Amino acid sequence: MGRAPCCEKIGLKKGPWSDEEDQILISYIQQHGHPNWRALPKRAGLLRCGKSCRLRWTNYLRPDIKRGNFTKEEEDTIIQLHEMLGNRWSLIAMKLPGRTDNEIKNVWHTHLKKRLESHQTTIHDSKRRHTKSKSASKAPHVEEPDVSQCLVQPKHKSFNEERFILNQQSSRESSSITEEETTDSFGVAKHEEIDHDMFLDDSFWSETLSYKGDDVMESDSITNIVEHPTNSLTLMENTNTRDPNIGCDTYGMDIWNDIFTRIEELPELPEF
């Protein structure tokens, strides 16, 4: 069929935004909101594509944007959530108030991914050396904590855990995965390094996916996620991402709150 271009490109400005443009966009949105991004630039008097305006607003001009370096806690959260969700930056961003998906994506590609890669290389080297030295000498070896263990999916995930990730991954087929990953026939991201013992072991997954109690969410809800992940996650995603003004549906948000709260209870990741 072929999609029409999102906007009439001729005569529209591209590239970095000027202060003046920012001010126009901010004041327009403060007065009128943004019920229709496509029509916004014309109404506001901006020579920009609606998409460009939305991006500028959500990634830079929104009043609740937190700027500055990421804290270690934030980075840990990103690593943990990336482990669970893959490159679902918008979902990860939901857990980091004031941070945008774009920012998180940048941090991942510029800092975190490299950190992981270098540590995995180090670990491989040390393991290779260890294997060699083992055959050469019988000296006792103290196993260093394997950082990569924090970063790969559990080797023996339960069926429900697998389905949870499957649905997270496959609900957007175009989602790609990081370079260290391969994809199986179901679109599930799999890491090459699956022979490691897992830092996020079964207890993590069962804790994450189970529910006992006194939280906001009904226990039926989490059971529903586990037993009907497709329905639950589709519901959550739809309600969470589609209303720019309201933000998140309370029901869907409660589910995420619960999941994210459990992630926070995880043991601290080792220092890199």
Added chain:
DNA sequence: AAAAAGCTCAACCGCTCCTAA
């Protein structure tokens, strides 16, 4: 001091999903 290499991050692009007609 200058050039090269590396890094960061704002912005763009193309795609999918959802919804209304």
Added chain:
DNA sequence: CTTAGGAGCGGTTGAGCTTTT
């Protein structure tokens, strides 16, 4: 049911800045 259009997402790019040689 089909189609068109809007919104949002993730991948990628490239300008500008910083560090290294």
